[in-house]
Amino acid sequence: MTRPGAFLRQVHHRFGDPVTIRTYWTPEPMVLFSGPDAVRDVFRLDPSIAPAGRSWEFLRPFAGPHSILLLDGDEHLRERRLLQRPFHGESMRQFAPLVAELAQRELSTWRGPVVALERMRLLTLDIILRVIFGARSEREMLELRDAIESTLAGVRSLPRVMSMILIPRDLGPRSPWGRFRLAVERFDALLFALLARRRAEGAGSDEDSVLSLLLQQRDEHGAPPTDQQLRDQLVALLVGGHDSSAASLAWAFERLAHHPGVQARLRQGDPAYLDATVREVLRARPALTIAPRLLLEPARIGGHTIPAGVQVAACLWLAMRRGDLWGDADAFRPERWLDGPQGRPEPNSMSWIPYGGGVRRCAGAPFAEMEMREVLRAASGLTLRPARPAPERARRSMLVLVPDRGGEVLVD
Numbered sequence: 001m002t003r004p005g006a007f008l009r010q011v012h013h014r015f016g017d018p019v020t021i022r023t024y025w026t027p028e029p030m031v032l033f034s035g036p037d038a039v040r041d042v043f044r045l046d047p048s049i050a051p052a053g054r055s056w057e058f059l060r061p062f063a064g065p066h067s068i069l070l071l072d073g074d075e076h077l078r079e080r081r082l083l084q085r086p087f088h089g090e091s092m093r094q095f096a097p098l099v100a101e102l103a104q105r106e107l108s109t110w111r112g113p114v115v116a117l118e119r120m121r122l123l124t125l126d127i128i129l130r131v132i133f134g135a136r137s138e139r140e141m142l143e144l145r146d147a148i149e150s151t152l153a154g155v156r157s158l159p160r161v162m163s164m165i166l167i168p169r170d171l172g173p174r175s176p177w178g179r180f181r182l183a184v185e186r187f188d189a190l191l192f193a194l195l196a197r198r199r200a201e202g203a204g205s206d207e208d209s210v211l212s213l214l215l216q217q218r219d220e221h222g223a224p225p226t227d228q229q230l231r232d233q234l235v236a237l238l239v240g241g242h243d244s245s246a247a248s249l250a251w252a253f254e255r256l257a258h259h260p261g262v263q264a265r266l267r268q269g270d271p272a273y274l275d276a277t278v279r280e281v282l283r284a285r286p287a288l289t290i291a292p293r294l295l296l297e298p299a300r301i302g303g304h305t306i307p308a309g310v311q312v313a314a315c316l317w318l319a320m321r322r323g324d325l326w327g328d329a330d331a332f333r334p335e336r337w338l339d340g341p342q343g344r345p346e347p348n349s350m351s352w353i354p355y356g357g358g359v360r361r362c363a364g365a366p367f368a369e370m371e372m373r374e375v376l377r378a379a380s381g382l383t384l385r386p387a388r389p390a391p392e393r394a395r396r397s398m399l400v401l402v403p404d405r406g407g408e409v410l411v412d
């Protein structure tokens with residue numbers, strides 16, 4: 001769990017594909033697949049026999065009962081349709097200037113040594129609070145930021161999470177679960193107060209945040225969302241979108257610092273090269289390693305019959321890093337995405353899968369890419385150097401992989 005990149009590489013080298021592993025977070029064994037045909041089979045599994053929500057059960061105390069992360073089947077699809085509406089192209093274009101402004105403000109302070117992960121955690125949280133939660137005043141930002149940080153602090157440390165999984169009981173306010181519960185209660189109180197203010201101001205009539213768009217939702221009977229539903233939607237976007245974006249951006253800075261040639265090309269301002277850089281960061285340093293599903297019935301995957309009662313997972317990390325699937329797999333080379341018809345053929349669509357796939361594919365992918373583009377565009381005026389010559393290795397922080405020194409860069 002502490003060196004997931006090295007672990008996956010060794011496991012693949014020794015045992016090939018597929019491979020069965022056992023982890024501490026699920027009692028069931030997990031079969032990892034990374035070949036394109038098997039990955040497609042995993043993503044096409046019928047949710048009624050392979051619910052993904054069950055794999056995130058441990059998030060329930062924070063995610064809430066209506067969370068898209070925990071729902072499966074028709075309820076999940078219904079929630080997904082509601083949640084995805086604000087993420088269509090038009091809305092993304094509308095939010096980009098605000099994201100760019102927040103990014104420029106942050107990057108204009110970068111001088112000397114910077115730990116990119118720390119700064120990206122703050123920036124991506126500010127972006128979520130402003131653009132998604134629709135926080136307006138400094139006070140709203142401060143209160144929410146603080147409550148979220150103390151909630152997440154409890155589940156970012158590996159020893160704390162281990163003890164919470166081993167002893168899944170609330171043993172009072174000083175125990176890990178007790179502290180976590182109190183932090184969630186404090187966060188909920190602030191969020192419900194924010195929702196009350198936005199409803200009183202008639203938010204939902206304008207479209208200045210994702211929350212305004214969510215307030216316009218109507219169910220099949222024409223009823224607006226309840227506060228609890230909105231709360232669970234905002235938390236799903238926070239849980240899905242905060243650490244994953246911060247980790248991906250920290251990796252982007254770590255990779256750029258080691259590749260001055262890529263920085264020089266980004267400085268020329270070609271949007272196609274910027275897109276290619278974002279895709280290459282997501283390929284070469286995926287923030288999430290697996291997309292798991294729990295099998296309730298036996299299923300055929302990649303020519304193997306897998307029995308009920310095990311977890312099957314598309315291994316995003318291996319699919320995007322296998323030497324037999326990618327030319328020069330370990331190299332960070334945005335150019336690979338620009339090679340014309342004479343160049344390397346387009347990679348198999350089941351090999352570039354940083355957002356997972358099928359009905360559970362990342363609901364925030366357009367937002368994530370817009371955010372990464374805007375941050376890297378804002379950074380293109382800086383000259384970045386690595387703090388040490390060796391590339392950083394991957395370590396786990398809660399659900400995501402981050403650079404082990406946080407993406408230490410020197411800014412000229």
Ligand code: HEM
Nearest residue numbers: 240241244245248288291355356357360361362363364368
């Ligand atoms: C670069 C950043 C991001 C990466 C690498 C990423 C990756 C992923 C992955 C791998 C999954 C699981 C897919 C599966 O099981 O097949 C997922 C789910 C999800 N992501 Fe993202 N994500 C990112 C950013 C975001 C952002 C910014 C948001 C929201 C604003 C978001 C919201 C979600 C949600 C709500 C789900 C659950 C979807 C469902 O269960 O139907 N993600 N993401």
